[in-house]
Amino acid sequence: MTMIQLAYYVEVVKQHHFTKAAEKLFVSQSTLSKAIRALEKEFQVEFINRRTKDLQITEDGLVFYEYATKLLEYYHTQTQELYRHLHCANSTLTLGLPPTAGLIYFSSLLYQFREAYPETDLKITEITSKAVRDLVDEGSLDLGVVIEPFSDSKFFSQTVYSSEAVLLVSKQHPLAARRYVEFRKLEPERFLMVTPDYMYHDLVLERCKTAGFTPNIVFESSQWDLLLEMVANDQGISILPKPLVDKVYSDRVHQLHLKNPEFPWALSVIYRTNKFLTVPMQRFLKLCGKAQWPS
Structure with missing residues (x-):
């Protein structure tokens, strides 16, 4: 029967x-x-x-x-x-976010998601982009936020926010009168950098290498606000995402656009290509596509 x-x-x-x-x-x-x-x-x-x-x-x-x-x-x-x-019922979504950048630009979206889908248990893990990739790969996270460029055949990626990285100098620095600067002009400068466990650290090194030099790194920190404070006090220069600077430190430092090479900066959401897309994952990705980010 x-x-x-x-x-x-x-x-x-x-x-x-x-x-x-x-x-x-x-x-x-x-x-x-x-x-x-x-x-x-x-x-x-x-x-x-x-x-x-x-x-x-x-x-x-x-x-x-x-x-x-x-x-x-x-x-x-x-x-x-x-x-x-x-x-729907008792569903869970696990999401990995890089410190500072992820939380700043996803705070509004996370609020929207929780308001729209209160039945979903949204669990946030704050870790660096390098760690995000590994945890998504092993299945500990459903979705993760990484910094572009990101290319790995094991993952799908959806770019959700695009901007640029900018050079930051103190307002007393000789470059403070300019709007643009070529990378090669930065060779003699003292670099203030995020620590190597950040994917962003490697991106800065790659851009300097493309320009033909190895940066003189005098200080590294995982605290982005500390780097910005040191730049403001003329202890060195730094290259950081423009939206981050605009949001928390735009009045204290001077920003310059970079060229030869330029430095685009973007955030993407990644998930495994062999991962079954649950409804919470689909809803979050859809919400990312609709998000209105600050310019």
Whole structure:
């Protein structure tokens, strides 16, 4: 006995006609007849009296109809409940965010997500981009935020925010009168850098290498605000994401656009290519695509 056989039988009884039931179900009349005969054979009783001109349901057939109707209704209700449970109730989304940059630019989006989907348990892990990649790879995180450029065939990535990195100097620095600077002009400068565990650290080194020099790094810190304070006090220069500076320190330092090479900066959300996209993941990615970020 299958659910489709029960559905066929119930429709025949409802329509009290094989042809009408077949039209309603978009199947052939012979398909219906075979399905019902299979049921009768399985239970070794006759549900429909075929010896009369008009379709007649036997007493056993009426008992079976009541049973089939209840079973189909139960199946439908439980299927809806299962779908709701799998896709909504008690669902969890684990997200990895880099310090400062991730939390600053995702704070509004995280609030929107929690407001829209309170049934989803959103768990945030604050770690560097390098660690984000590893935890997404091993399955500890559903989604992670990384800094572009990011290229790995094991991951899908969706860019959610784009800007640039800028050179920061004190307002007393000789470069403070300029708007643009070429990378090669920075060779004699004292660099204040984030620590090597940040993906961003490698990006700065790559840009300097492209310009033909190795930066003179005099200080490294995981605290972005400390670097900005040191730049403001003319203890060195730094290259940091422009939106971060605009948000927390724009009045205390001078920004210069970089060229030869330029320094684009972007945040992307990544997930494993072989990862099943749960509904919370789909909802978060969709919300990222709709987000209105500050310019």
